[in-house]
Amino acid sequence: MLFTKRSLRFFVSLFLFSVLFSFHLFAQDYRRWQMNADGSIQWNIADNSSHDDHLEMSGKFISCVFRYGVAPDGSFHATRSIVWPMLRTIPNNTHASLTRQFKQDGFDLILINNKPVANEKVLTVSFNGILKVKSKSAAGYELTREFFPSTDKPGFCEIYKIKNTTGKSLSIEIPGASDLYTTDPAKGTAGSYTIEKLLNGSGYFTLASNDSLQFSVVYSGRAQQQTSLKINSDEEKQKRLFLIQSFWNNLVLETPDTVLNKAFAFAKIRAAESIYETKGGPMHGPGGEAYYAAIWANDQAEYIGPFFPFLGYDYGNKASLNAYLQFARFMNNDYKPIPSSIIAEGTDIWNGAGDRGDAAMIAYGAARYALASGDVKQAKQLWPLIEWCLEYCKRKLNASGVVLSDADELEGRLPAGKANLCTSSLYYDALNSAVYLGGVLQLPKTQVALYKQQAVALKHSIEQYFGADVEGFKTYRYYEGNDVLRAWICIPLTMGIYDRKAGTIDALFSPRLWTKDGLASVAGETIFWDRSTLYALRGVLAAGETDKALQFLHYYSNRRLLGDHVPYPVEAYPEGNQRHLSAESGLYCRIFTEGLFGIRPTGLQQFRFTPRLPSSWSSMKLNHIRSFQHDFDISVERVNDKLSVVVKEGEKVWLKKIVQPGQEIVAEFK
Numbered sequence: 001m002l003f004t005k006r007s008l009r010f011f012v013s014l015f016l017f018s019v020l021f022s023f024h025l026f027a028q029d030y031r032r033w034q035m036n037a038d039g040s041i042q043w044n045i046a047d048n049s050s051h052d053d054h055l056e057m058s059g060k061f062i063s064c065v066f067r068y069g070v071a072p073d074g075s076f077h078a079t080r081s082i083v084w085p086m087l088r089t090i091p092n093n094t095h096a097s098l099t100r101q102f103k104q105d106g107f108d109l110i111l112i113n114n115k116p117v118a119n120e121k122v123l124t125v126s127f128n129g130i131l132k133v134k135s136k137s138a139a140g141y142e143l144t145r146e147f148f149p150s151t152d153k154p155g156f157c158e159i160y161k162i163k164n165t166t167g168k169s170l171s172i173e174i175p176g177a178s179d180l181y182t183t184d185p186a187k188g189t190a191g192s193y194t195i196e197k198l199l200n201g202s203g204y205f206t207l208a209s210n211d212s213l214q215f216s217v218v219y220s221g222r223a224q225q226q227t228s229l230k231i232n233s234d235e236e237k238q239k240r241l242f243l244i245q246s247f248w249n250n251l252v253l254e255t256p257d258t259v260l261n262k263a264f265a266f267a268k269i270r271a272a273e274s275i276y277e278t279k280g281g282p283m284h285g286p287g288g289e290a291y292y293a294a295i296w297a298n299d300q301a302e303y304i305g306p307f308f309p310f311l312g313y314d315y316g317n318k319a320s321l322n323a324y325l326q327f328a329r330f331m332n333n334d335y336k337p338i339p340s341s342i343i344a345e346g347t348d349i350w351n352g353a354g355d356r357g358d359a360a361m362i363a364y365g366a367a368r369y370a371l372a373s374g375d376v377k378q379a380k381q382l383w384p385l386i387e388w389c390l391e392y393c394k395r396k397l398n399a400s401g402v403v404l405s406d407a408d409e410l411e412g413r414l415p416a417g418k419a420n421l422c423t424s425s426l427y428y429d430a431l432n433s434a435v436y437l438g439g440v441l442q443l444p445k446t447q448v449a450l451y452k453q454q455a456v457a458l459k460h461s462i463e464q465y466f467g468a469d470v471e472g473f474k475t476y477r478y479y480e481g482n483d484v485l486r487a488w489i490c491i492p493l494t495m496g497i498y499d500r501k502a503g504t505i506d507a508l509f510s511p512r513l514w515t516k517d518g519l520a521s522v523a524g525e526t527i528f529w530d531r532s533t534l535y536a537l538r539g540v541l542a543a544g545e546t547d548k549a550l551q552f553l554h555y556y557s558n559r560r561l562l563g564d565h566v567p568y569p570v571e572a573y574p575e576g577n578q579r580h581l582s583a584e585s586g587l588y589c590r591i592f593t594e595g596l597f598g599i600r601p602t603g604l605q606q607f608r609f610t611p612r613l614p615s616s617w618s619s620m621k622l623n624h625i626r627s628f629q630h631d632f633d634i635s636v637e638r639v640n641d642k643l644s645v646v647v648k649e650g651e652k653v654w655l656k657k658i659v660q661p662g663q664e665i666v667a668e669f670k
Contacts, residue, residue, distance in 0.1 A: 165209075402424040547614055618637065619638065642661070
């Protein structure tokens, strides 16, 4: 390659900037929070350590975006934005979930020794799926708050505890308090709704030294004709903890990097908790005070659907299957686009952005889900949808052999041209999955062979149409005419297309794209969407650049789990102010299942995988993988310059091999 003086100066400057950037980025882990042995993370409050944050917690009938913080004087404050997805408002559109905000703290209601609680100093804030705040008053008694949603009732629970550490008895007065709010009947699809704030545990108490006393506050919502809900906060707490433990006991990541292990464990919570029991069946919802009782072709079909079989969460699998079957209702003989989202508990649709490449998203996700489910009945149910979506994409091919669409999943927020890299890459992977699934379902060999032929042709077309030198990197243009680096150049890597992996990886981790919050969506801009960072980290691992990916993965995970906005991956910024949308957490988990361990379903009882053990690790494990209707473990251990790989289920060893690093392995249950 010949360099002009100008281009040489550019690359030298870029190299020096990259060195300085990397040194600054990886010099140390910034942590506001720490990890505890009990599985929780904790923020220890120092003097004048004021800070505000927000997170989302969900159950089958409720969600809460909890905004909280510690003021400069050490006091605690919080606002609950509570959402009841099945209490629909008018107009009954995408955002029509009954939502109310409440600010009053339970300790503001009580009297201790005839006086309000005063001069409180927060000591710690911890989170394990339940947010717990511990503080101490100037008078010497200890205060504890716990916040969490009910798992299966439309209630948000708060438990308040007072421990007398003053050495003297305390008199405690807790009022009997029940506030009822009646909503405007003209603004609800079922008329008025009733919101109740109920304080449980009222009365007068004498609290001896070292004794404790607790009371609770529950926010609930219901249709007006329904009776008041009886919600026991202690019981709801135990159910919440049991559910979280069930997530933590399945699909368990064990690596030498404790940050990755913990971030993975927490991501499973957010990915799986956000499923709502709608009239249209269980629907996984993104959340964020905006997206509930509805499904999207990207979030639910593409991002989270293929993940749930690995976690083995039955309710998650039901939600995924339901999502695909909901989309299947809109197949048509004229091959008009399937709507981007199905809203309002399945009673309406939204297609305001036109065709976003939704058929490619659905075919990709449904085919991977069907294979990983290991269930031939579900695979047969989903095949007509997959087949229809593949045919739709085929009919949308332009003269260059790539797929046309009106937009991509960002719905016009950023330019995507008439044909974008994401849609064609998803279609490519869906074709490959169709080859595997078609073989399992014993489809005509000519049909399966045609899918394989189409995949080969599409891969060539992707290279010819999108392959380009962009800003000095041999990578991809995102659409025709695009000459600025885009984060989504990562997506071919996640689909097994490695033709331009070197230039693409260099571009992704260059200062043009990588920022303190992961990938900028467009080089030189401040906008970021975590989904592209999550895809990129998965793709770089799958492509075999393990050590490089590990640096950036650790940095990103540390920032999201233990930094200033915790503990989950986020949607975007500035849009949404980094909401904890749930499917992004599913994408985080897929970094490990599909990237680090390289698992690719190839049958209902078969998969291939390429473990990517970092050079600094001696071993890694992924235990209690629940896909293919099995409960199995994968362990990888370094033996000299090779890898010892074992796949086992309980005491039964399905596979045991010594392989070269980067070697693909085929595993089959038979």
